[in-house]
Amino acid sequence: MNVQISRQLHPVSPAGARALVRIVIVGHVDHGKSTLIGRLLHEVEGLPDGKLDALKAVSARRGMPFEWSFLLDALQTERDQGITIDTSQIWLRTPARDIVLIDAPGHAEFLRNMITGAAQADAAVLLVDATEGVRDQTRRHGYLLHLLGVRQVMVVINKMDRVAFDAGKFREIETEIAAQLAGLGLTPSAIIPISARNGDGVARHTSSTAWYRGPTVLAALDAFVPARPPHDLATRLPVQAVYKFDDRRIIAGRVASGRIRVGDDVLIMPAGKPACIKSIEAWPERETSQTPRVAIAGQSVGITLDRDIFVERGDVVCASTSPAASARRLRARVFWLHQRPLAVGGHITVRIGTAESTAVVAAIEEAVDPGLLASDGAEVIAQNHVGEIELALSRPIAIDPYTADPNTGRIVLEFEGRIAGGGLILTAQAAALDTTSGPRPGKVASTARASRTGVNSDELRAKASALAQVFASLSPAERIAHLRREVAGKIVFTTSFGLEDQVILHLLSERTDDIAVVTLDTGRLFPETYALWAQTERRYGVRIRALHPRHGDLETLVERDGINGFYDSRAARLACCTVRKVEPLERALAGARGWIAGLRAEQSAHRQDMALVTAEAERGLIKLNPLFDWTREELLAFVSSNDLPVNSLHAQGFASIGCAPCTRAIAPDEPERAGRWWWEEESKKECGLHSHRP
């Protein structure tokens, strides 16, 4: 029991300064995961004194040749049966860093334990037996790495000694596994031929694999980097609890993404309550000059707010400019671990961040066994299988899709009080985000106009479709930024000074790039709208370009139909809209490649057919409605927290405000656009700006 210290050999570096990387070893049962870990420890001389002898004795007692796997397979049953049942972890030190190796069981039966291990990892080693090649559990584990969000992967082809280090055999498996992983969006950092039992390729190359040019396992491990909490994404602080231990009311939680600064404007989701961060609390208490002013992703903090609002566990403190969605429905890609299959109509508990809600499975699609790549067919997800599900939540939850935030965009499913599955949130409010970039029924794309604009309509639709995928998970500001990056040429924002328009204008005012702001003055707007127009110009220090009707067209219209002829027939109303709004719009959009507007899905029956992003083939442009999936509550929260100037008519019961003769106030229980062309049928209430006449 003599502790030797040699400072010459081991320069002291404090543990706090060394980087730590967690790496999980996965793969099919018996392909040698535990053996590889034992070998790695032996190679870096990481085994405690006496451990090797103890393992030899344990092996001998069972009448077995020396067994590396007994190092981690510490349970008696594991040793007796020669399998890993539960995940385990062991520390090893390379000259550069500390590594935690996570051993994950390969048996399908213990997939829950594999997931428990792998979910903690920054990176993974996927092990394949050279004599057996890719097996079902190899595929299953590959798929789960994708669902668990483990992006760094290397592949190790083990037991090369058993195939006489045959390069041809190696290439064959290499090709298969690389293709397999590519299908999941994973590119292995290396694919390495080894013999874990004998050590070839683990810490050094031997002559047996002279044909192989890549790194050893140790070198490839050293190239993995720790996964960091996303400090550069929009701020999210899921609330764990609110403490009132003294006169402070401290909101406790861990910053999941972004950063919290004293003075930040935030929205508490899902309710959308605005507030400002008053302080960051810490213990031990410090001098005022030393109190923390900022907290970053990964940090457990306590904050206080500038106002006394009700906040509870499950709420998420969000950046006010880019809040999480408030949703009662979501789609997710999940794995299911419970022996009772997950079925449509089933009741489960959903956990997202610190929020919890009961939920009903509304739909199941694409259920497969990721090991056999066989479809389940029916509307169920069997144990250890994966699928896409739609969930109806019993209460609203603040939700980010995983493409927007890989950290908060995760969902955990609980069944009978036990975690039974989990996965990635694809969309919140799936219905609202459904994109219709292709041609709609009743709409015939005019190839003549498309060619006139010089834009190929198929290309445009493909682009809109690709953008829709990305936009679904972005905040409005990010959507605008992304559109500006993706669309070369003129982008026009058309405003009528509605609440949505004011939000978009505010977002544009925070940008320096060139997006033209245009309004259409029909000549029949409310005095209050003109007042707001002027007020908005003052607030942002800009002149907003106005387009007016062509005077000749207007004079002809009024002469034919009379000054208020639009009340007489729908045709007359549409003619008026065309002259006063649609024709000026065409001029506003002439030569534009992008169009930003303020439509929201919930505004009217007809508008639900519209989309977040569409290809306007006739106009040769991409149209973005950045607030498409916002609810009215979200909209109002943003307006109020940014103190945006709004039309004074809103306070008098006007919701959607257009021309004065054609807009009336609505009752509190009427739909938002009920006050537009109220004498007409609900589904036909568009002026033709945002839809094409049937």
Next chain:
Amino acid sequence: MRVDIKKETAIASGQQSAAGPVEATQLDRLDALESQSIFILREAFARLKRIAILWSLGKDSNVMIWLARKAFFGRVPCPAMHVDTGKKFPEMYAFRDRYAKEWQLDLLVEPCPPIDAIDPTLPPAARSAARKTEGLKLALAKHGFDGLVAGIRRDEEATRAKERVFSPRGAEGLWDVHDQPPEFWNHFNASPPPGAHLRVHPILHWTESDIWAYTKREGIPIIPLYLARDGKRYRSLGDADITFPVESNAGTIDEIIAELAATRIPERAGRAMDHESEDAFERLRKAGYL
């Protein structure tokens, strides 16, 4: 008794480092460990009805108490329970009595049954250690806790490496190692079946070196038995009759950290009950030992 640490050491770290003129974009290793532990402690407090923190007085549980004070802004909102075998070192009792008062802990001291009441088939040291398991069960029944917060770490020992952060225990306090629930993305199983309880392990992911580096950084007091005197020190503290010192000249925390970087002696080498037979410790743990 208190290891003297300069005040600046504790201040120049943690949230403070993030508030400097250049804003940090990532937490350093100790900050990341600390935040994870605080998150776990707050989850336990939020999701369970009645919890206690097991305070064994050793370096790990002192770090845990410290983390709880951070998590709850200076006040530990649940009892700190010492399950007392009555055979601890005198220095440990002195430490307990001083810091229970200084840290304003709601201290519960619970006794353990005599050795005669313990399974005689266990090897002698394990049998002695098992008294603590039985004491724990009695205390659970007496107070009705549904969660016990314990300072075990994965790097200590191979069966602890397989632990969950929220680890369910059966009605008899038994650990069913073959049917542990899945646990991922910091979502924990917090619904123990009736009569059962949860063990919550907030420092499971720390290493021995991390504990010392953090103890030094934060200026957390320790029992001086950990520091070498006359060429020997204790790496792990338990009952005085079944715990042995290792040879060492590490008289300061820095020297301990340097020693750990070089040593190949396992931490619990001086804990006799771990080594009496291949499965001695697994048996202890399945029966409810920490």
